[in-house]
Amino acid sequence: MAIDCLVLGAGQEVGKSCVVVNMNGKKIMFDCGMHMGHHDHQRYPDFSRISRTGDFDSSLTCIIITHFHLDHIGALPYFTEVCGYKGPIYMTYPTKALAPLMLEDYRKVMVDRRGEEEQFTSENIEECMKKVTAVDLKQTVQVDKDLQIRAYYAGHVLGAAMFYAKVGDSAIVYTGDYNMTPDRHLGAAQIDRLHLDLLISESTYGTTIRDSKYAREREFLDAVHKCVTNGGKVLIPTFALGRAQELCILLDDYWERMSLKVPIYFSAGLTLQANLYYKVLINWTSQKVKDAYTTRNAFDFKHVCSFDRSLINAPGPCVLFATPGMISGGFSLEVFKHWAPYEKNLITLPGYCVAGTVGHKLMSGKPTKVNVDRDTQVDVRCKIHQLSFSPHTDAKGIMDLVNFLSPKHVILVHGEKPRMIALQGRIQSELGIQSFCPANNETVSIPSTHYVKADISDTLRRHSKCPNFKFSKTDSGENSDTGFMPTPLNPLQVFDDRVTEGILCLDRSKKAKVVHQDEFLGMLGAEKHELQFAYCCQVPIGNLGNAIETEVANVLPVIDNGSWLHLLTGKLAIELNDVNIQECGEHIQVESISISVCLNDDCPHRISETNLNKSEAVYFCCTWLAADEPLARNVISTLRKLELSTNLTTAG
Ligand SMILES: [Zn+2]
Ligand SMILES: [Zn+2]
Ligand SMILES: [Zn+2]
Structure with missing residues (x-):
């Protein structure tokens, strides 16, 4: 038996995450994302590879979505409402609550503002979300009589989860995006020590080791402060959820401490609405946010207000959060066109931008001109700051997780090829675990686990019954766990360490059996030799x-x-x-x-x-x-x- 993994997206790239795992006859689709850098058929995974006839209900057992980022959920309404998948879909409660906001925002950017052909409608999003079953962390869900799934906290963004799936004796974990260190509003990923045949892990920062978080935050705050002091405007292109809240907590806090009066704006009501969800879903945030909750909700931002389009060309400094992230279109692109030509201004980019976005172009060297679409070129004279903190784990975190779980095999997805190959080499040489980084539309087959049940013979059972007493005198009890309970000096301890050794016999015609060595000699008709x-x-x-x-x-x-x-x-x-x-x-x-x-x-x-x-x-x-x-x-x-x-x- 084998576990077959068909990588439909995020194979040697970041974008449209989608892996279909066939495990002992059960087919699970992990994530159903879209690619922000493509505007043609390449934006979605090639679903025809799951079923040529389009009969997805009989070719998939279920879909599992790890978190609300579009590269993990962006193709879901298209797959359910346009392609017609009607089977079960699982995600955590916060993901189910927040995903429609992300999807609707994306749809608006693409259709209302960029005039693209509509891939799915608002109604499609609504209908799609009705098919979703929400799950809690560590809740074991029986999808059918053979398939079991369980979610584990992944950090990264609110509601993000790693998913464990088990069929028979075979088990795997698909991480989605995760963070092994806590940030301001979320905790670190947490998972049990599981027996796994396969771990499918993201590898965005497969070769990066990060230094102190404090220094990196300091760098960001200094850049922003310097810009507004000189009367400049700061553009922070970001998705409505996730980094927006993380940076908001950081800035709001800093503004308070430094008594700054410069306005901080949010581009859309959307994020204010999202902040409301964050307040409600406080249980999924970091321990620090939860602890402070009784006195102040960290998502009650004092210095943040909503932005009006007319303020784009208003005089004076300000800080603006605008969607979408990576300046892939929409409002952040519109503001970029106005602000980029001025030296005073600052644009902060996330640590990672998908190829094909304006953000990605700005990160490659320091261009003086950027083509934003077919007939618009923007002079870039403003400063550009790249954030070095990210909600993704670094290389050390990935190695730590792989080492902790010690799966039999590792498949790396969601990363760039050179980094993935370097990480693959490290996992194999340092941890001795076979690993792969397949490209899109490639299938990796790994052997699955199958346990054989064996009876134990009566003779062996009888031999195992004899106690094997061992006596030992303990020390004065100083190091024992009895706390302040007085322990007598040198009490005699009795152990019964029974170890049974038998021989496993696999006879083609009979059931597997474990027998005593003397019995085995009898079965073979052989004489006993002792070395x-x-x-x-x-x-x-x-x-x-x-x-x-x-x-x-x-x-x-x-x-x-x-x-x-x-x-x-x-x-x-x-x-x-x-x-x-x-x-x-x-x-x-x-x-x-x-x-x-x-x-x-x-x-x-x-x-x-x-x-x-x-x-x-x-x-x-x-x-x-x-x-x-x-x-x-x-x-x-x-x-x-x-x-x-x-x-x-x-x-x-
Ligand atoms: Zn993500
Ligand atoms: Zn992702
Ligand atoms: Zn001798």
Whole structure:
């Protein structure tokens, strides 16, 4: 079985996000966006790749929309009302509330102001939104008996969510746009540690690592303040929702602190209406905004008022928020034409502008003239400031999320090709996770997970029943979690650590079964062999041996094999905690490890080491079974560190 991902948009680009995932027979469309940089058929995803006949209801199980940005939802009314999709659509409550405002604003810009052919009407938007099922964060929704989905907080914009989807044993997460650090009005993305076959992540800033947020905000405020002090006008092209509110909180706060009187305007009633929604949906905002809510709603802006068209050429400084962002048309473009030719003025652009927009042209170098449409050219003499803070995660955030979730595969979307390829390389080399960055209309197939249920045999079950008690004395309890409760000194603790080891048998004709090793031998009709390891370890004894030879042994205890073993037992008891060491006359037994003094000069288990004189070293022959390999390594490394002479009196 495989998970097939058809990337219909945002493949090696930003715009018209749309990924159709076919997982164990369920087909989910994640996002249904439009591209702001195109004005022809390329503005929408190529839906004909989902169904040649246009029967979308039987080719899709559901649509999931991550947030209200047009590059994620802009094609939805077209797909439902014009293409005729009637199946289920899911998004969060705030997205459902705010999306119609975004869609209506976009429709007006395109049709009423730019005179373009109408793609969908106001009625279409209304009808489309009626088909939407709103979901809450972390609410598990059963789309049908096999498909489960769940939303997680993504930061980015109000209501933005990452979506988890699970069919059978296969599970994926589609992030949409997200932010791993909180900003002024939203918190950081939050998700559970999930077992995933696939993570589909945005990668807008795939190679950027950002410095302190404070410094970047400071830079923006300084640029704005300097401009208005010199009598200039500041144009902030922005979408009605999202960055507008973030920058408004920032400016309103600054105006208050600096006692500035210069007016701050909003271009349309739309944003004022949007601010109302933000006030209502306060639960989805940052902890800081929520905490301050009882005394003041952060979206009650003191210094912001609405703008009238007649003010465009009014004298004096001002700050204006105008839609749409990236100066892709509409009112922000109209104001741009009037203000750009004057040196005093300032235009602030977001960190990212889609190719094909005026914003994108302004960002590439510093052009002196910009063609805004077929027959209009604008002289650009004003200052241009590019915001370096953004509601998207940076490269570190993406790596952190991928590392945290540790999915089996990663697909990168929503980014520019060179950055994506660099990030893809990092994910593979640093995290060892296979990753892809497909182009539009490409399909990536990854294997899906399928668990096999196996019975456990009666014999193995019986063997697992025997308790395996372990006793240990704890410390005085200083570090325990009992708080101020008094704990008795050295209480005896009893553990029952049972580990069952069996052998999985997959027989073509029967059900999978886990059996005991002896049972397995019976099934194979084979004899039992046990592998034993051996090592003859040299331990230096300093001048102790000489002392015996020069017959001053009368001042020391008589050193025979038993004494060496006794000394060794003492040393091992100090080095190895919680291990049962038994002295059995001629040898010491530690689990399956047997240690005895070796008198055979040609012992085959001896590896010649330092050329010590026969009287300067004693050899210990050790044998053990494979199961005790780790413990044996421990014992041998203890042996090798031993200098038996130095501690004779205390060990004896
Ligand atoms: Zn977005
Ligand atoms: Zn986006
Ligand atoms: Zn030996």
